[in-house]
Amino acid sequence: MRSMMAVAMMLWLGVNTVCAQALTAITPGEVWPDDKGEHINAHGGNVMYHEGTYYWYGENRPARGFTTEVGVGVYSSKDLMNWKNEGVALAVSETKGDVIERGCIMERPKVVYNPTTKKFVMLFHLELKGRGYEAARVGFAVSDTPTGPFKFIRSLRPNAGKWPMDFTKRDIKRAMALDEAKYKEWWTPEWRRAVDEGLLLKRDLPGGQMSRDMTVFVDDDGTAYHIHSAEENLTLNIAELTPDYLDYTGRYIRLAPGGHNEAPTIFKRNGVYWMITSGCTGWDPNEARMFKSKSMWGPWEQLPSPFRGEGANKSFYTQGTYIFKIEGTDQYIFMADRWIPRSLKNSRHIWLPIEYDTDGTPLLFWKDSWTVDN
Ligand code: GAL
Numbered sequence: 560m561r562s563m564m565a566v567a568m569m570l571w572l573g574v575n576t577v578c579a580q581a582l583t584a585i586t587p588g589e590v591w592p593d594d595k596g597e598h599i600n601a602h603g604g605n606v607m608y609h610e611g612t613y614y615w616y617g618e619n620r621p622a623r624g625f626t627t628e629v630g631v632g633v634y635s636s637k638d639l640m641n642w643k644n645e646g647v648a649l650a651v652s653e654t655k656g657d658v659i660e661r662g663c664i665m666e667r668p669k670v671v672y673n674p675t676t677k678k679f680v681m682l683f684h685l686e687l688k689g690r691g692y693e694a695a696r697v698g699f700a701v702s703d704t705p706t707g708p709f710k711f712i713r714s715l716r717p718n719a720g721k722w723p724m725d726f727t728k729r730d731i732k733r734a735m736a737l738d739e740a741k742y743k744e745w746w747t748p749e750w751r752r753a754v755d756e757g758l759l760l761k762r763d764l765p766g767g768q769m770s771r772d773m774t775v776f777v778d779d780d781g782t783a784y785h786i787h788s789a790e791e792n793l794t795l796n797i798a799e800l801t802p803d804y805l806d807y808t809g810r811y812i813r814l815a816p817g818g819h820n821e822a823p824t825i826f827k828r829n830g831v832y833w834m835i836t837s838g839c840t841g842w843d844p845n846e847a848r849m850f851k852s853k854s855m856w857g858p859w860e861q862l863p864s865p866f867r868g869e870g871a872n873k874s875f876y877t878q879g880t881y882i883f884k885i886e887g888t889d890q891y892i893f894m895a896d897r898w899i900p901r902s903l904k905n906s907r908h909i910w911l912p913i914e915y916d917t918d919g920t921p922l923l924f925w926k927d928s929w930t931v932d933n
Contacts (some may be wrong), residue, residue, distance in 0.1 A: 605664050
């Protein structure tokens with residue numbers, strides 16, 4: 560008995576020693592322990608660098624179920640491999656009837672720093688409690704510090720009453736003439752054309768465009784853009800934010816209307832914007848898509864998926880969430896989730912370094928393990 564206890568004690572100590580050891584590599588798809596030895600519970604999120612520290616924000620997901628019970632989690636790191644759990648950045652509300660009441664759905668949070676207001680701004684996809692995915696809203700929250708607590712400000716559907724900036728008077732007239740009752744069946748050539756011409760855009764004009772999967776991108780000049788799946792996830796909108804990042808300027812374009820793109824991720828390198836998205840198959844992986852442009856306002860050119868090798872047709876069984884740069888280098892990291900819907904909390908993090916073709920086109924190759932050269 561005593562020896563069994565000794566063995567148990569040794570095992571326990573062993574486990575804890577492993578947990579306490581500093582990680583020296585990123586191992587995509589494996590459990591990624593934080594400073595307490597717990598798998599990092601920050602999904603669909605982003606990484607922000609601020610004054611020598613990286614902050615990782617993401618959905619804190621329960622072991623079972625699909626609704627948000629805690630909020631948005633935040634972790635900090637100096638080396639991108641070892642992460643300290645900094646707790647909850649944005650907590651759900653315990654007040655019944657609140658917009659972010661526990662049991663709502665908070666997805667794909669993105670935090671960026673606004674140097675003018677000196678505030679950390681969080682945008683996230685919000686679904687209201689008990690209403691599935693029908694609300695399709697974006698939530699805004701702010702904080703004076705990177706780890707929060709963030710204060711929820713409001714949620715909305717973007718750009719109510721605003722037509723895309725590239726819609727001419729003729730385009731508006733044509734969209735206004737479309738009759739939704741005539742296009743009940745999806746994916747017919749007529750329906751595709753009508754979507755392209757603004758069938759759903761017009762439907763959502765009064766209350767604002769739908770906003771589900773999303774990211775935020777801050778350009779070199781400090782202008783921020785909210786990129787979100789609109790029109791029943793059929794179209795991606797690129798919407799310019801006001802200088803405080805808390806509202807919309809009203810300038811936006813539609814990218815690939817009817818293209819069914821989700822999970823937008825974006826970066827800019829050598830003057831070219833690269834966007835990597837997924838298709839729309841819920842938690843199941845699909846083949847990524849890529850777009851390129853010399854301006855946020857397009858024209859955007861669609862390219863094949865950047866994934867290469869075995870499993871590339873399913874994006875290595877992942878869905879992207881963000882792209883960020885390792886500070887002081889030209890190295891970008893593609894962050895993705897390998898969703899485990901039966902236990903979302905345990906969904907795996909797949910981080911891969913972006914590589915390039917000879918002409919500078921991004922490529923993603925699988926790696927069992929790789930080290931960040933800080
Ligand atoms: C995915 C989306 C996730 C989540 C999920 C729900 O397509 O990227 O963020 O919304 O659907 O089924």
